Amino acid sequence: MTDVLIFAPAPLLTVTLEGDHPGGDLHVHSGGQGVWQARMLRTLGRTVAIVGSFTGESGRVVQHLLGDEGIEVHPVVRTGRGPAYVHDRRTGQRTVVAELAGDPLSRHDLDELYAAVLREAMAARIVILSGPADEGILPDDVYRRLAADLRAEGVPVVVDLAGARLEAALAGGVTLAKVSDAELREAREIRGDSVDEVVAAGRRLRDAGARSVVITRAGEPLVLIDGEHARLVRVPRMQEVDPNGAGDSLLAAVVSALAEDRSLLEAIALGAAAGALNVTRHGLGTGDPEAIHRLRARVTVEEVGDDDAQVVTPDQLAARAEVDDR
Amino acid sequence: MSTVLITNDDGIDSPGLHALAAVAIDEGLEVVVAAPASEASGSSASIIGADHDGHVHMSRREIAGLDVPCYAVRAAPALIALIAAHGAFGDVPDAVLSGINRGANIGHAVLHSGTVGAALTGGSSGGRGLAVSLDVGMHPVAHEWDAAAALARGILRPLLAAVPGTVLNLNVPNRADAAGLRPEPATLAPFGIVQTTAAEAGEGGVRLTVADLEGEHDERSDASLLAAGRATLTAITAVGETALPDGLSRS
Numbered sequence: 149m150t151d152v153l154i155f156a157p158a159p160l161l162t163v164t165l166e167g168d169h170p171g172g173d174l175h176v177h178s179g180g181q182g183v184w185q186a187r188m189l190r191t192l193g194r195t196v197a198i199v200g201s202f203t204g205e206s207g208r209v210v211q212h213l214l215g216d217e218g219i220e221v222h223p224v225v226r227t228g229r230g231p232a233y234v235h236d237r238r239t240g241q242r243t244v245v246a247e248l249a250g251d252p253l254s255r256h257d258l259d260e261l262y263a264a265v266l267r268e269a270m271a272a273r274i275v276i277l278s279g280p281a282d283e284g285i286l287p288d289d290v291y292r293r294l295a296a297d298l299r300a301e302g303v304p305v306v307v308d309l310a311g312a313r314l315e316a317a318l319a320g321g322v323t324l325a326k327v328s329d330a331e332l333r334e335a336r337e338i339r340g341d342s343v344d345e346v347v348a349a350g351r352r353l354r355d356a357g358a359r360s361v362v363i364t365r366a367g368e369p370l371v372l373i374d375g376e377h378a379r380l381v382r383v384p385r386m387q388e389v390d391p392n393g394a395g396d397s398l399l400a401a402v403v404s405a406l407a408e409d410r411s412l413l414e415a416i417a418l419g420a421a422a423g424a425l426n427v428t429r430h431g432l433g434t435g436d437p438e439a440i441h442r443l444r445a446r447v448t449v450e451e452v453g454d455d456d457a458q459v460v461t462p463d464q465l466a467a468r469a470e471v472d473d474r
Numbered sequence: 475m476s477t478v479l480i481t482n483d484d485g486i487d488s489p490g491l492h493a494l495a496a497v498a499i500d501e502g503l504e505v506v507v508a509a510p511a512s513e514a515s516g517s518s519a520s521i522i523g524a525d526h527d528g529h530v531h532m533s534r535r536e537i538a539g540l541d542v543p544c545y546a547v548r549a550a551p552a553l554i555a556l557i558a559a560h561g562a563f564g565d566v567p568d569a570v571l572s573g574i575n576r577g578a579n580i581g582h583a584v585l586h587s588g589t590v591g592a593a594l595t596g597g598s599s600g601g602r603g604l605a606v607s608l609d610v611g612m613h614p615v616a617h618e619w620d621a622a623a624a625l626a627r628g629i630l631r632p633l634l635a636a637v638p639g640t641v642l643n644l645n646v647p648n649r650a651d652a653a654g655l656r657p658e659p660a661t662l663a664p665f666g667i668v669q670t671t672a673a674e675a676g677e678g679g680v681r682l683t684v685a686d687l688e689g690e691h692d693e694r695s696d697a698s699l700l701a702a703g704r705a706t707l708t709a710i711t712a713v714g715e716t717a718l719p720d721g722l723s724r725s
Contacts, residue, residue, distance in 0.1 A: 382617075409536075448489055449489070462684060
């Protein structure tokens with residue numbers, strides 16, 4: 149039984165030139181949302197499998213790199229151009245040398261990927277459906293069908309998606325959806341950043357097809373909709389070095405805890421701690437399990453109260469007494 | 475080695491509970507954590523809990539940093555304390571440590587407090603009790619659980635050395651330096667502050683704080699001292715007997 153299966157339709161090859169050494173230094177890694185989630189889950193001690201497509205020369209390299217990291221790969225191998233990027237960070241700033249979307253997936257590739265996910269999910273505790281960077285790689289409807297079929301198989305499904313893909317996944321039904329307030333704003337689900345608005349948007353997402361919804365808000369307590377309950381999860385604010393990847397760290401820590409049978413609240417608290425810690429370092433999807441557990445002790449979870457005062461006097465309480473009509 | 479039960483009414487996921495358990499462990503006590511699976515604020519010493527089949531259901535939990543048995547129990551805190559006193563979790567605890575509650579429990583209003591109810595139950599069953607509450611106020615920026623727990627740690631040994639039946643109610647201001655405070659002996663305010671649950675809807679309701687600090691003139695009351703930024707300590711008694719009124723007292 150694998151702890152976590154990740155559907156990563158098209159893992160990337162990432163090539164980065166860094167300036168730490170005179171003359172420069174070349175870093176070659178596998179990347180993409182699903183890969184970053186997988187890497188973080190490995191750091192947290194989970195067993196991880198990826199179902200994805202691996203295309204052409206870059207795909208071969210990516211497959212090997214994943215294997216070296218202890219990630220079990222169930223590949224759909226094909227010829228053609230795989231997704232990749234080449235960045236130059238020698239000046240300290242990131243310059244994009246090339247960003248290649250790669251070839252879209254054919255019907256046949258999709259069918260193979262689909263079958264692989266359903267098959268491998270039977271031997272996993274929990275599944276993450278992740279999205280490739282590029283919009284055109286696979287149709288959104290795949291997410292709806294996968295979510296629905298995985299739920300029918302009884303496997304918990306977690307998603308960190310946005311836009312039409314998220315809508316599709318919700319239509320199929322997921323166990324937990326993670327979104328950011330920035331994504332909600334872009335989708336015009338919220339206008340400002342008040343807790344009430346975010347809670348309302350979260351409830352709409354829940355109603356659209358998620359058992360629970362977690363909404364991250366940069367520098368603010370995150371909102372958790374868990375059935376009827378709306379909660380605020382606060383974590384001490386850390387000095388920001390690099391905010392990239394905090395959402396992935398959060399999601400990985402949540403999934404890791406759920407795979408270990410912890411309660412949703414405990415998992416979210418750990419995720420909040422992981423996300424907060426991630427901003428203190430460079431390197432997407434890195435983490436320190438010990439530090440996460442220590443910081444978790446300072447995470448607080450509270451119910452989001454009504455607009456009415458949460459404090460009443462006994463007189464006010466008595467005044468609220470009313471006889472119900474039959 | 476003394477055994478203590480850690481419970482609360484904010485529920486098993488409460489960081490206040492975890493902080494209290496951690497200091498009890500650090501103090502070298504034998505610790506069992508058993509707390510409501512969901513919030514039970516305002517349950518007083520109610521022993522609501524058994525399911526339709528008449529059994530009290532609980533599940534084992536792993537709580538990060540607490541290497542002791544932990545149980546999420548579908549019951550109010552006082553029931554948890556009661557069954558603990560009758561061996562439900564192994565050795566009968568020498569003391570019930572209840573908290574750290576999110577919100578003060580002060581004044582005579584603690585009659586309605588689940589946190590205090592569990593502590594009182596500990597005292598009624600041949601053990602002792604300590605209720606610990608953090609005065610978070612309306613919109614806390616941070617929750618200083620660890621500081622409050624460190625303060626509570628200093629009371630554990632004296633509590634265990636006290637006679638069975640001793641029940642203490644400790645309230646701590648929400649300050650990062652609370653560990654350095656000396657808890658001051660306090661009387662109970664006329665009403666005070668207590669937490670309750672409004673609108674029980676399915677899995678549990680919304681938390682409501684009921685407070686009345688009007689007519690509070692005694693400087694030595696828990697309400698006055700807490701408002702002045704002090705930690706307060708009161709030895710409280712549970713249900714007891716007193717003299718019958720004249721006219722009813724002839725035997």
